[in-house]
Amino acid sequence: MAVFFATYGSLIVAMLLAAMLALSLYLPLLAGQLSLASPGFYALGGYVAAIISTRVVPFDSGAQAYIWRMGTHEVARFSGPLYPVSLLIVEMLVAGVLSAVLAIVLGLPALRLRGIYLLLATIAFVQILQVVTQVLDLTGGAIGIFNIPQPFASQLGYAWVVVPLLLLSAGFVYRLERIRIGRAFTAIREDELAAAAMGINLAYHKVLAFTMGAVLAGIVGVISAHSINTWNSRQGTFDAGITYLAFVLIGGSRTFLGPIIGGIVLYALPEVLRGLAAIPGLPLALAQLLKDGRLIMYGLLLVLGTIFFPQGLIRPNLFRHRTVEATPRKIEQQ
Amino acid sequence: MFAVGYTLIFSILRIINFAHAAIFTLGAYFTYALTGSAFGYNGLLKNSALPIHLPFLLAAVVGAMLAGLVAIVIERLAFRPLRNRGADPLLSLVSSLGVAVVIVNVIQYLVGAENYSYPAQPYGNLPTAINFGLGSQRIPVRTVQIVIFGVSVVIMLLLTYWLNRTKTGKALRAIAEDATTASLLGINTDQLILLTFFLSGMVGGLSGALIGSSVSIAGPYFGISFGLRGLAVIVLGGLGDIPGAIVGGVVLGLAEAFVPVQYIAYKDAVAFAVLFLMLLLRPQGLLGRAELQKV
Amino acid sequence: MRTVQPLLDIQKLFVNYDGIQALEDVTLAVYPGEIVTLIGANGAGKSTTLRSISRLIKPHSGEMLYGGRSLSHLRAHEVVRLGIAQVPEGRRVLTRQSVFDNLLLGAYTRNDTHAIAEDIDRHFTTFPRLAERRNQLAGTLSGGEQQMLAIARALMSRPKLLLLDEPSLGLAPIMVQEIFTIIQRLHASGVTILLVEQNATLALKYADRGYVLEAGRITMSGPASSLLTDERVKQAYLG
Amino acid sequence: GAPTSSTTGTGATTSSTSSDTTTPATMTTTGGGATASSATTTEGGTTTNSATTTGGTTALSGDPVPLGVAVAETSNTAALGQEQVIGVTIAEKYFNDHGGINGRPLKIIRQDTAGDENGAINAFNALINQSKVLGIVGPTLSQQAFAADKIADTAKVPVVGPSNTAKGIPQIGPYVARVSAPVAVVAPNAVKAALKQNPQIKKVAVLFAQNDAFSKSETGTFQQTITKTAGLQLLPVQTFQTTDTDFTSQATSVLNQNPDLVIISGLAVDGGNLVKQLRELGYKGLIIGGNGFNTPNIYPVCKAQCDGLLIAQAYSYELVTPVNTDFRKSYQDLQKREPGQLAAQAFAGVQVFVEAMREVDKATPLKGLSVEAARTAINDQLLKGKYQTPLGPISFTPEGEVIQNDFYVAQVKMNADGATGKFVLLK
């Protein structure tokens, strides 16, 4: 068990972060906005964390040793004082607010675009941000910012922040889908014009959905920066956005569980394949193929996934709203 | 050039085909193999070469055909099943991504990640560059680029004619809009989509070969690095508009060229800022017409 | 008993959508040169029947013969090549193409360029409205104009069997009369017609025979004139 | 809890004693197979270190000594990674042929880091916790190193960076070292060599890849050399991206400024293309390429136009030392060409581990030592040692920075076919 957590601690954290990133892409998609801006806000959040924790807050990593145990097993050691979690939360707030402001400024004009046009506009945003962070000194140029202080003694320690955050955001979206605002989003996704004719303010709801996604992505960026200890302009790129989109679509884009499951499963897949190759007793050729052809398999699984789950892994009618379910029957009985 | 093939699929199926970038790469590799050059030092096929030695231009054409065939296979295996199952149209984006991942990694598995380039002087004894500048202000342009530009324009003209003027072209547009209705008119949708993929694969493969003659084939990710720019170009030109794709390419190139040297670090940012503004101001593209919508 | 072979012979057709039965044991025949009408309430399965014939949906079981030939293994576009055209429910014009191109595509299966041009001209004379709008995108036409276009487009393939799904939908009374005149003319020129129409009175007036579809089953059939006077039909459909 | 024997969660089930017989068989297949996909990583690797778990410490068995290699075998960084794989493959065979770790074979276990930070972290974690390696050579990119080396450092596993040249890598922690010198030190030599070939040089144009960490720091040194040391005129600095392919705008502006010397810091493909396009558009003067050019991979990129290029090197295959001669020979046998810097540095990375392990094993036999103790001992020893590597003699500062004496400036001489060439060492 200890070995498992030590090996997969960071993977588990990264998987959960991926689930949240998928959610952050799913939120605008809920309102029919195909946006790939999430990686941009993710990058932004990461820089907020990196800059605050390495440049703003004077934080000196001395040479104390921390040992983190699970039962009698020593899981990880960490030397140097831990970065205060309260500061981490402050960073998350700052990143959230910054992302929200930027999302509104960007969203107001950009969200007039539809479908593929919006997609490209958001890609352009991500690219511009990437170039700018690559050039600026504040963001450390091409090397980026490194030696970001650790708030936890081990990778798995991040679970203390990530798990509640995931539950919170999942709960948030779950509720959202079941209330007025969520229905308005769905209506916009289905048919903007008809939605407008039903009294739904398009601009407001689109920007709202977009901003919520941005805030989530920004917050995830903060955690991610600490967890990988370094941040640079290669984080949160266009390709990453495509990957998140794959998370959402493979998971299922009609209910909040889709992106979460999709994020977790797809993020873990290459590592699972890596793990499979290590299973003893496999024929050499197969192990070799699994190892060297890991990404080939991954690609194939993506294709097969879309073919066999054309609506995504999770479909919404598996989880119907109970009170709504009961109502017509009630009326019929009357 | 790259964008033309992209646009073709997009205009017809309204999907972005990530695999296109991989087909582009394949076109370049096929051509390389057909010129009889040996593969490098890594991968399963290291140090092997085909026994045939085609001249570059012929190799490029045959390579493009092969790329077209690959595109057909991709359509059959990754796109048609999705269409038949009535999947979310966005999903084809994921499956094309999967295909791209497979192709790129298969290439690496077979021939390694190193870069290749065609035997010297694919275009015979043309000078390497032609100077368009006057006096001391030199504006030299590399011959290869002129060739590529020329070929793109020709292909563009042919495709535009084909799409807008012929019955098949009109049928394709009908499929793009509503495949069910198209089939009610007697249009064999599967067959025409296959044809589109073939053509788009060919154009993609050919552009891979040609661009590969301009810069070396930089490993399996060769095409992918063009992908984003290709997308930008088709937006500038107006999505799904083939002449637009060419004009978009030129405009983007010019916009980048006029970035002052001091700010060249921001060159890409400028390109994408132009793209962003363009989207806000003229989402229908440079040449496009606004699409009307009726209630 | 007739001795002629039916042009379209449907036997024991069952269709379901996701497990919900839409057609049950539907058996009907259309003889060459006939106008047969299919009437029934909303959701009875009229459109489903037509969609099965043109192979837009795959029936669960049953046999469909067209001129003695089974349709069961054909795909939608192949059916068109046999001479079956459909005016689909809800018009479904190609909104992003011009009126003219819509008509041209209606003749996709034909190769006689010259005759196609003539046909287009003829339809433009029948529907002057379309002629005025020939270069307008079909999506911007008014509802009724689109309906005219859908009908003209189906005729462009010079079908032997025409499937009409509510052709009078959204047409002004004056145009409805026009449409039925056309139907009559087609009938005279030997085209076989299967007509789904809400305006049952009118449909039965022009048809030779009729079938009544209720909840996916055929409950009545017979010569149009006798259905027209049938009390039950009157009660349920003629208002 | 009571000490439990056998599996440690890695799924290793083979008993540790049986491996003695199987290992030699594995070993013999090692060098002979294909390169990148050779049998080095037979998954028995993980089984062979199965051992007892006692309160979190695992004692080493008598089987092959596991060393991890985590480089980019996939992604668009793979072009670099595959060279490193060749380097370590040669090293594994070479050192096993030369007695292994005092008689026990060295076992290289590879994990692919792909091109991103999370990939590197995952690969490191798998090596550290599952395969229980005693040290790691990797990762490929500096940015990955900042993420992954921290993991190793926290777990007290020594890491040697084979190609990380960015500032700050050895400072990540006491367990982090590198054999890849930030070759910026050669910059002045390269400029000197250029001046020697053409004393008339006045105006110098400098270009660098702005998204590459190393190129950015290297260009700084070049610029300093030009303005401060050599007193030449520096034209406005231009940038490009390693992913760029079209350099028309940069090349045109260079041409219009009429420089006598062009200095490029970039990687093989982008740099090569830049050189090619500069030449095709009519630039005739000297070009200096940074350390990123030091690979035979540039030949197919700029072809005939590579000719005359001056290159700053941290490794030259012409170095005549016993170890480099052997290395060069193995490489030529395997690859039918001359080795490059990446492979040599990867070899050196393995070498410093092997020699440190031998020393540690001499003092206290590795067998019986806990994995943790062995790792720490190896790290301490590693930093103390002096090594005769293909790169020349190297040693480390206490921080883990490499101390390397031999840097070179070479000039590319292309053969008549325009496809192959060689680096000619300039003295």
Place this chain on the structure above:
Amino acid sequence: MTAQAAAEQAAQVGPARSVVLQAERLTRRFGGLLAVNSVSFDVEEGEIFGLIGPNGAGKTTLFNMITGLQRLSSGSVRYRGSEISKLRPDQIARRGIARTFQNIRLFGNLSALENVMIAQHVHLRSGVLGGVLGLPLSRREEQHAPERACELLDLVGLLGRAYQEARTLPYGDQRRLEIARALALEPTLLLLDEPAAGMNPNEKHDLSTFIRGLHDRFKLTVLLIEHHVPLVLGLCDRIAVLNFGQLIALGAPEQVRQDPAVIDAYLGAE
């Protein structure tokens, strides 16, 4: 009966009914085409107002302009005295104007019930936080909303199909659902664009009774486009006739029916 209610009733039956909707010189151009040409008319409180005319006369365009889906080329629309032609569609809907679409525009992938619930949007108050946290107000609303929606479905006879995806409903039922959805907006002015298309004469008759019932029950003002002449004649208080974008007749049903211009352009000789 309260004094207020009495006053309302008096207002309704009184001779001078107030004007709800005022269209003044409405004009819409498409390129060279004048789809609607300077059309003016008033709709009075509680009226059922018919709009007929040949295909392409500009009826739907007129609806689109009133509901803000298409901009006016010129002219003005006043609703209860205030100008609405510059407002966005959702603002107009908020003021109590609901419509159905001729080319059905349901939320096709959603169930019939969801379609109706979406349209309740403007009558619910809860915001993001309240809704997500399940504060009392929004909790009450969210419990009440489906019940209310089901009542409406029941009203149009679709309760049994509450969970069917809208696009799989038979054509006639889709029309009914459009009406239910519009009603969920709790409008005071209801615009129906060919509500009876796709129904058989019997069903049309039922629909006509239904619309009258709605009108009485919800005190609705109705603006109706329909090609089924008996329905229009039977239902409407007044009828306007458009031809080529121009108003050619306006008056009581009998009057319009006998208008030779209308017979010529629209009804045809029977």
